Amino acid sequence: MPITVVGSIAYDTVKTPFGERERMLGGAAVHFALAASFFDEVRVVGPVGEDFGEEQLALLRSRGIDVADVERVAGGRTFFWHGEYGWDLNSRETLDTQLGVFEGFAPKLSSRSRSSDVLFLANIQPDLQREVRAQMADARFVALDSMNLWIDIARDSLVQTIAQVDCVILNDAELRQLTGKPNLVAAAREVLSWGAPGSHEDGRGRGPSVIVAKQGEYGAALVTREGFFALPAYPLETVIDPTGAGDTFAGGFVGYIAAHPEEERSEELLRRAMAHATVLASYNVEEFGTDRVARLTGKEIVARIGELHAMTQFSGAPLALRA
Numbered sequence: 001m002p003i004t005v006v007g008s009i010a011y012d013t014v015k016t017p018f019g020e021r022e023r024m025l026g027g028a029a030v031h032f033a034l035a036a037s038f039f040d041e042v043r044v045v046g047p048v049g050e051d052f053g054e055e056q057l058a059l060l061r062s063r064g065i066d067v068a069d070v071e072r073v074a075g076g077r078t079f080f081w082h083g084e085y086g087w088d089l090n091s092r093e094t095l096d097t098q099l100g101v102f103e104g105f106a107p108k109l110s111s112r113s114r115s116s117d118v119l120f121l122a123n124i125q126p127d128l129q130r131e132v133r134a135q136m137a138d139a140r141f142v143a144l145d146s147m148n149l150w151i152d153i154a155r156d157s158l159v160q161t162i163a164q165v166d167c168v169i170l171n172d173a174e175l176r177q178l179t180g181k182p183n184l185v186a187a188a189r190e191v192l193s194w195g196a197p198g199s200h201e202d203g204r205g206r207g208p209s210v211i212v213a214k215q216g217e218y219g220a221a222l223v224t225r226e227g228f229f230a231l232p233a234y235p236l237e238t239v240i241d242p243t244g245a246g247d248t249f250a251g252g253f254v255g256y257i258a259a260h261p262e263e264e265r266s267e268e269l270l271r272r273a274m275a276h277a278t279v280l281a282s283y284n285v286e287e288f289g290t291d292r293v294a295r296l297t298g299k300e301i302v303a304r305i306g307e308l309h310a311m312t313q314f315s316g317a318p319l320a321l322r323a
């Protein structure tokens with residue numbers, strides 16, 4: 001099923017203990033689209049400025065990504081983000097955010113982007129996320145990401161948006177902040193309670209039925225009304241730049257679901273989606289920005305899925321325990 005993603009298309013300046021890069025291609029929609037493009041057709045919606053390079057669009061096109069709805073704003077500057085990581089790559093400091101063309105952004109989806117069955121609302125102002133959601137009322141699967149900034153300054157709006165999506169993908173700390181629950185599972189269950197199972201005319205529930213909690217280098221957890229699943233991150237000896245790992249994870253997760261339109265959205269399907277998301281994110285962090293995923297191959301994804309499968313299995317051999 002084709003996927004539409006709306007979110008930032010950016011220039012990122014990033015410093016990690018392993019080096020520094022200036023104004024490289026980034027943005028939530030870009031990282032998501034590159035990852036999801038391994039699974040299905042992706043359409044990107046978002047603004048860029050006059051400073052945005054043709055070669056950046058060419059990179060997206062080279063992965064078959066539809067950039068017809070990337071709007072070039074005359075006289076505008078592309079969204080810019082500057083971040084720095086310390087030795088603990090799980091935490092970062094934002095040094096600068098320049099909204100640029102995002103400041104006056106009013107998303108207008110072409111009929112082609114509107115016709116996608118799957119929608120990913122990357123991290124943008126929650127009112128804008130709802131505007132896009134309204135333009136794709138018939139989408140079969142809608143997922144959302146957000147960040148602490150919107151929980152701080154626009155929580156009510158974010159909660160309203162969450163009530164209109166099927167899947168919420170957030171960092172564990174954001175889930176706790178959003179719900180005020182100190183425990184991850186309790187926080188996820190709280191967000192699930194904002195949806196109503198089976199209330200839709202087509203028998204589907206309204207609101208979120210799938211919660212994914214990203215835990216950085218510790219992996220990710222999946223919470224649904226039916227169950228719980230978790231995977232560690234793929235163990236890497238060298239991590240260079242975690243920027244975009246969350247969006248790449250989301251691209252793998254949502255992309256995998258989109259690529260299985262006939263399959264019921266079962267626990268089993270969601271678990272396989274978690275594995276693919278984990279593998280895509282693991283490649284993203286191996287190099288700066290989009291460098292690694294831009295030259296990733298399907299064969300490499302399959303190889304790492306096999307390794308992840310092997311390292312997360314154990315036998316349930318019965319043992320007579322001492323009372």
Ligand code: AMP
Nearest residue numbers: 008010026027028081243244245246247
């Ligand atoms: P992640 O590391 O997955 O959280 O995503 C990092 C990406 O999000 C970077 O490429 C940034 O350009 C982008 N980003 C950072 N801050 C924002 C923001 N406030 N709104 C939208 N995108 C952002």
